[in-house]
Amino acid sequence: MKKEEGRIKKASPLAPEGGRKKWIGTQTPTNYQHPVDGGVLNPKEKDKKFNNYVSTNWISITSLNLLSLSYLHYGWRFSGFPILAIYLGVIGTAIATIYQKQIPSSTKIREVENQTTTGEPLTGIAIVIYALGILLVRAIFVANVDITKLGLALGISGWILLKNDRIQRTLFVQNRIGISLLLMGWLVSVVTQPWQAFIISIIGLFLLAENLQKSWRGIDISAIFLIGLQTTWLGWRLIPVPTRQTLITTTTQILNAQNSPESLLSLAWFPYLILMVWATDWIYRRQQINLAKFSEKICLGFGIFLNILSWQNPLVIFLNFLASTITLTIFTE
Structure with a gap:
């Protein structure tokens, strides 16, 4: 009789008090994923x-x-x-x-049951x-x-x-x-410390770029265009005055733009137009068609404005059309 009781006791994992803790734990659909020390x-x-x-x-x-x-x-x-x-x-x-x-x-x-926060x-x-x-x-x-x-x-x-x-x-x-x-x-x-205004503009561009990817609104791309345009102006101001003067004099002589110095702006701002065209292409690849079309209109208007600036200088007009053709060829392939 004692031998049979011993066999039953040995075979049952529920007999020892410690065995219950070791072998079983109540698992439910909400807590089974986090077992700890045999329990949950x-x-x-x-x-x-x-x-x-x-x-x-x-x-x-x-x-x-x-x-x-x-x-x-x-x-x-x-x-x-x-x-x-x-x-x-x-x-x-x-x-x-x-x-x-x-x-x-x-x-x-967030609110919890006891009105405290974590x-x-x-x-x-x-x-x-x-x-x-x-x-x-x-x-x-x-x-x-x-x-x-x-x-x-x-x-x-x-x-x-x-x-x-x-x-x-x-x-x-x-x-x-x-x-x-x-x-x-x-x-x-902006007047006395252009380098500080330049950094602030860069900060603003990063913030607008982040917001653009969340909302995809036309007002954000418009703000990016305007702030980016004035950032190029601030970047020009950061160049030392003698260097700026040398660049203007040399370019004016090469392009024969003594009578139309404003035509030089059409070439100076053209790289920014290329950047905006690239941004428009990037928006298209994100499947934001309406915003991309709006950005296209901005690029088109800016391109027309650059051509108007260069209309008095035939050589600058030619260079503008050539650069525009190359740009369109690259981004429409």
Whole structure:
């Protein structure tokens, strides 16, 4: 009798208390994917732990950024330090923003049953932006830093606002402020600091290109065309004056354009027309037919304008038509 009881006890995996934990676990369609130590871990618990980890990572970046902005208020009595402090703060915050964009979107703000949030970015973003704003206000209104030297700082601050798009309920106002800062930075630097305005224009082009791929709107391609056109003008201004003068004099003599110097613009802007034609072809390959046709009209109008500029110089007109023919041949094959 004892032998039979021993056999039954040995054959049953449910007999030992530890055996139950070792061999079985209640699996359901919602939790079978995450077994842990012979049992299971509920997916919600796993997601909660992951989000808490990312939230802690996000908070540490924000805290370091905020601490750095606070320390930059020291040393302003030294000449030149206020401008250095502003750009260190702005560039540091921009780097932190780029790093934060790598955090998975699952940590964005959302409501849960107990009305709490996981990975809540609002407080951190608001405090960092507030601290950066104080730094800028102190430089402009207290330290009397020349605002024309802070154009790039204002532009980057606008970019920071536009890239921190996690909180939907404040997104409209945040975007308007960001765009305003970009425009203000461009306006205060375009006359005296063209290199800063050039960088701000590049930032604007990147932002518009990102938005174009999300919305595929005509207003975005129109803005890209206009900002790109003035960027070429700013790029020309970055060339030293003696070099510019030499280029103009040499080209005028070669093309015999002494009586029609404006015709040189038709050749100078033609590479930009090629770039816009390439962009139109790229839009066609993305199957955005209506937008591509709209972009074609922009290119056609710009091409006609370039031909009008060169109508007084037969040689320039010939070169324009030749370049146009080659361009169309390449992009229509």
